[in-house]
Amino acid sequence: MTSALSNATGGVTPAKSVPLASRERLAYWAFRAPLIFMVLFFAIPMAMTVVFSVFERTMFWMEPGFTLQAYENFFFSARLTNFLNSMKYSLISVVICFILGFPIAVFVRKSIPLVAQHRVVLLFILPFMVSEIIRVFALRPVLQRNGLLNTTLTNLGIIDEPITALLYTHTGVVIGEVMSFLPFIIFSGFLAMEAVPKFIFEVCDDLGVGPWRRFKDVILPLAAPGIFAGSVFIFVNGLGVALLPNILGGAGAVNAGLIATQAISALDFPLAMAVSAIMMATLMTLLWIGHRLFDLTKILTPLS
Amino acid sequence: MTDQTAPAVEVRNLSKSYGDFVALKDVNLTIAAGEYFVLLGPSGGGKTTLLRTIGGFQRPTSGEILLHGKSVGHLPPDKRPTTMVFQAYALFPHMTVLQNVGYGLKVAGLPKAQIAEKVDQALEQVGLKQFEKRKPHELSGGQQQRVQLARAIVLDRDILLLDEPLAALDAQLRKDMCLELKHLQEKVGITFIHVTHNQEEAMTVADRIALIATGDLVEVGRARDIYRAPEKSFTAGFVGENNILKGKALEVNGTAATVDVAGSKLRIDTRGLLVQAGQELILSIRSECVALEHAEGAEPPADGMSIMGSYDESVYLGLTTSHLVRLPDGTEMISRVIADADETLPQNGAPVRLHWKPSDIRMHIQ
Known part of the structure; x- marks a missing residue:
């Protein structure tokens, strides 16, 4: 795409004295505008994050310099344990989302008439009509000590004492993450299933391929790029969205996003920048591994 | 096994x-x-x-x-x-x-x-x-x-x-x-x-x-x-290029029936079908079995295996040419021949005669 466009503009160079037609000028900017946008609002801030993370901390801000103080602060404190824990629990969320969500995606693709499929997927967008803060906050009265869940279970005689582990713990955060991010695995799973040809399940019936083999040999390899993309999205959000542990978490039940937010509250900007840089590095590594394994460009061209 | x-x-x-x-x-x-x-x-x-x-x-x-x-x-x-x-x-x-x-x-x-x-x-x-x-x-x-x-x-x-x-x-x-x-x-x-x-x-x-x-x-x-x-x-209509004609049995005489199609009396083999006079019938004949002839005002022979119509148009298909002929009741019949369309074609609306071998036309009962 890019090369085609630059060729097109390159093609008119011999007639450079003639002003470019407005249409050509538009094409010129159509390609460059997103690039400029991404550089200004993504690449430069990202680079500045890394730069700021080695600046010296002052009382209310920071000043240019080079120190690894912030990284030391991160790696030799409880923050590292918390960060690693939040990776672990994000991973658990990813797995739960996959187990709950991917079968839904397969079901929608396989068993729902083609004309209705997109409408069914739209249903999963409905929760996003409500602000995330409200959605997450609404979990509190459900999960808390004398909340809906505990009251119901007690009244039914299933438990004697309320379960307190549901809120202000990692469990609470995981529940919130699954609730918030489940639609993403359904969307990406739905897209990923596009790579599975129409008659493949019938061929499997014909060859006598059992359900496990069908999943392992056929669905998984074909849908892998999409599943991976959805999983990375959930993982990164689990790591980065401070809101969830802020409302549902508690002592120790934090994630990288909340660590950074807390650092900002404490006016330790270099530390916040360092945490962000580490998160970014983690994400880049993940994407790189994913790309080597599955060729992520395939997500958008499933049947080429 | x-x-x-x-x-x-x-x-x-x-x-x-x-x-x-x-x-x-x-x-x-x-x-x-x-x-x-x-x-x-x-x-x-x-x-x-x-x-x-x-x-x-x-x-x-x-x-x-x-x-x-x-x-x-x-x-x-x-x-x-x-x-x-x-x-x-x-x-x-x-x-x-x-x-x-x-x-x-x-x-x-x-x-x-x-x-x-x-x-x-x-x-x-x-x-x-x-x-x-x-x-x-x-x-x-x-x-x-x-x-x-x-x-x-x-x-x-x-x-x-x-x-x-x-x-x-x-x-x-x-x-x-x-x-x-x-x-x-x-x-x-x-x-x-x-x-x-x-x-x-x-x-x-x-x-x-x-x-x-x-x-x-x-x-x-x-x-x-x-x-x-x-x-x-149905088979005749789906396989090959058949002309499907609607007719009415006038009289049945042993293995042959006289059928009225758009005013012409055709003699058709009953193929052992039980046909009664007055019954509505369907006839089919493949377009390549139908021959086309100019009918320059002459009275058509009532031989039971030909029908009169007016020439409509020709469609050149390469190997074959289809001649479309309209019967008096509006039904369209096709005569398909292996020939080039260069020969002088009848004028649009000119009277033509379509004829065939008796064994080519088939009778069907609904």
Whole structure:
């Protein structure tokens, strides 16, 4: 795409004295505008994050310099344990989302008439009509000590004492993450299933391929790029969205996003920048591994 | 293992309905072992439903299916002696040709050496030996269908079901693949059941053809008979290019009836049908059997095998030219001849006479 466009503009160079037609000028900017946008609002801030993370901390801000103080602060404190824990629990969320969500995606693709499929997927967008803060906050009265869940279970005689582990713990955060991010695995799973040809399940019936083999040999390899993309999205959000542990978490039940937010509250900007840089590095590594394994460009061209 | 004397497929009183929609109505059909059998009919007529029910992909609402004399109503597709070749989109995109063809055997748990040998043979048979390392997207549509064929025959099942296997291919390729299918069937000797809506495809490959429309099995017969001597008026309308005429029996005299069609009296063989005077009839005659003649004002001979009309237009089709003639009652008849359209054609609206040999026109009762 890019090369085609630059060729097109390159093609008119011999007639450079003639002003470019407005249409050509538009094409010129159509390609460059997103690039400029991404550089200004993504690449430069990202680079500045890394730069700021080695600046010296002052009382209310920071000043240019080079120190690894912030990284030391991160790696030799409880923050590292918390960060690693939040990776672990994000991973658990990813797995739960996959187990709950991917079968839904397969079901929608396989068993729902083609004309209705997109409408069914739209249903999963409905929760996003409500602000995330409200959605997450609404979990509190459900999960808390004398909340809906505990009251119901007690009244039914299933438990004697309320379960307190549901809120202000990692469990609470995981529940919130699954609730918030489940639609993403359904969307990406739905897209990923596009790579599975129409008659493949019938061929499997014909060859006598059992359900496990069908999943392992056929669905998984074909849908892998999409599943991976959805999983990375959930993982990164689990790591980065401070809101969830802020409302549902508690002592120790934090994630990288909340660590950074807390650092900002404490006016330790270099530390916040360092945490962000580490998160970014983690994400880049993940994407790189994913790309080597599955060729992520395939997500958008499933049947080429 | 299987009863060799029993027919490969026996369909008994098979019906299938989806809610209110009846896809198949009380179908009875016998297909001999080693036969190339074609299910032909318009889209949505129920032929694919019949094929999928034979293959075990759908359950019949009532009736039963016997394969080699054994009822298979309860068996899933992989436990039947059948295997299916689909229209398209049925190869594993992430596997090579070799893996695609061998996957069924791998699932069945065959030892590796045996799989390799069988796959090799199957690829040889469909002529894809040199493409075994390729992935499906690196193959043409025709080659992809051949991979499907190899994947099916490698399973050593005795009945191959083909669901519109050539529908996704372009016309020329379809012609070539038709012949290839026919030769492959002769080589492997197993029963082929092929669904298509394309009559040329059906005529090329079939030993016998069954016509299926609106859930009914209309007619079964050898390809040649279906074309030359259709029993039902639907068959005449679907296969070949038949002129369909409506008429009324005036009198019946032994094996011949006099039928009034648009004011002309035609003499038609009753073919043993029970016809009574006054009965409404359908007549069919293939367009290539109809000859066209200028009728320069002369009184047409009332010979019972010709009809008068006014010339409408000619359509040049290369090999043949179709002359369209309008009968007095508005019915259009076509006379198709192998000739160039250079000769002087009748004027538009000029009176012409259409005539034929008595044996070419056929009578049908609704």
